[in-house]
Amino acid sequence: MSRLLPAICMLALVVPRLAHADKDIVIEIPGERTTEQKILVGSLAGAGFVVGAIGAYFHYDSRQASDDVGSDTYTGHAWTAEDRVLVDQADRSRTRAIVGYSIGGALLIGAIVAYIVTDPPSESVVIRPHGRGSAMLTPTEGGAMAVGTWSF
Amino acid sequence: MRALLATALLLGACTPEIVSGAYLCGPDEACPDDQKCSPATGLCVSPGSVAAFTCGEDQTEVEPNNSAASAQVVQALGCGSALAEIAGCTPAGDGDDWFTFEVPATCTATVAHLRLSSSIAFETLGVTLAGPNGSFEASESACDASFPDDGEVQVCLAQAVTPGAKYTVRVAPAGGGNCEGGCPYNRYRLAMQLATN
Numbered sequence: 001m002s003r004l005l006p007a008i009c010m011l012a013l014v015v016p017r018l019a020h021a022d023k024d025i026v027i028e029i030p031g032e033r034t035t036e037q038k039i040l041v042g043s044l045a046g047a048g049f050v051v052g053a054i055g056a057y058f059h060y061d062s063r064q065a066s067d068d069v070g071s072d073t074y075t076g077h078a079w080t081a082e083d084r085v086l087v088d089q090a091d092r093s094r095t096r097a098i099v100g101y102s103i104g105g106a107l108l109i110g111a112i113v114a115y116i117v118t119d120p121p122s123e124s125v126v127i128r129p130h131g132r133g134s135a136m137l138t139p140t141e142g143g144a145m146a147v148g149t150w151s152f
Numbered sequence: 153m154r155a156l157l158a159t160a161l162l163l164g165a166c167t168p169e170i171v172s173g174a175y176l177c178g179p180d181e182a183c184p185d186d187q188k189c190s191p192a193t194g195l196c197v198s199p200g201s202v203a204a205f206t207c208g209e210d211q212t213e214v215e216p217n218n219s220a221a222s223a224q225v226v227q228a229l230g231c232g233s234a235l236a237e238i239a240g241c242t243p244a245g246d247g248d249d250w251f252t253f254e255v256p257a258t259c260t261a262t263v264a265h266l267r268l269s270s271s272i273a274f275e276t277l278g279v280t281l282a283g284p285n286g287s288f289e290a291s292e293s294a295c296d297a298s299f300p301d302d303g304e305v306q307v308c309l310a311q312a313v314t315p316g317a318k319y320t321v322r323v324a325p326a327g328g329g330n331c332e333g334g335c336p337y338n339r340y341r342l343a344m345q346l347a348t349n
Binding site: 065066070072073074075076077079080081083084088091094097128 | 166167168172176184185273
């Protein structure tokens, strides 16, 4: 009985409020993307990273070749066919890096756009109290249970 | 937009930056795309800095020496002699350069060693050795060690010589590497030495 008394006091405070609530209860249920949409967004993002990584590889290659042949001081070496090859390699890899970065960036932007576009709307569920005085108080072992009825 | 600009700047740094004068001219006056070979210095420079070919002021070759009869005498070639070096030049229109030396009569088992170094950028040169009566003795071959990457090509000649005899050395354009007629000139250094075999 000593444990039941505080519970009854608490219910005495809560139940009148439930019973007199005349505002609707709104519950937001977040939507979920379909499997196809998830695959689309994931594929775009994954492909973007992969193509961007390939672009970074060619950027590195271009950088290496450029560093090998570039100089801001007297080298003491004659300009040879090998140097020409390095310049061509730097230019070629630079072009590939630009293409890689561009396509990779476009794919990542596409992934972001797809993520935004496929964002499913959340669903609102309105719960209306079923009228005044419909609350019930049922004693239980060690406490009590408040029960109300709503329609939605 | 800012990311694209940053990427463009980053990639721009991957274009090789080669300052004027960083490289010696390569074969047939080869240079980086935005530079030209300056024949005066043998360096790849910006197009505005190109200067015409000159033999330079440190030449020890004395013209006229375009025939065996007018060959320039090379002094101080004793037995086991020190290296004698001639700085020569074959400007456009110049013929062969001839030099002559005498092997001291006191030398025994002597070999004449010749090394011709010239710029890899201009017309290739060859060297031949003629005997006392003007007969052909030997022509150049590849040196044991040659470093064309340093802008020079070297050819060597080693020939047993007779004590007391007089020899002539001919340095002449070999016909190659002259930019298809556009760079028919070169500077050279001819090193000569008599050594005991």
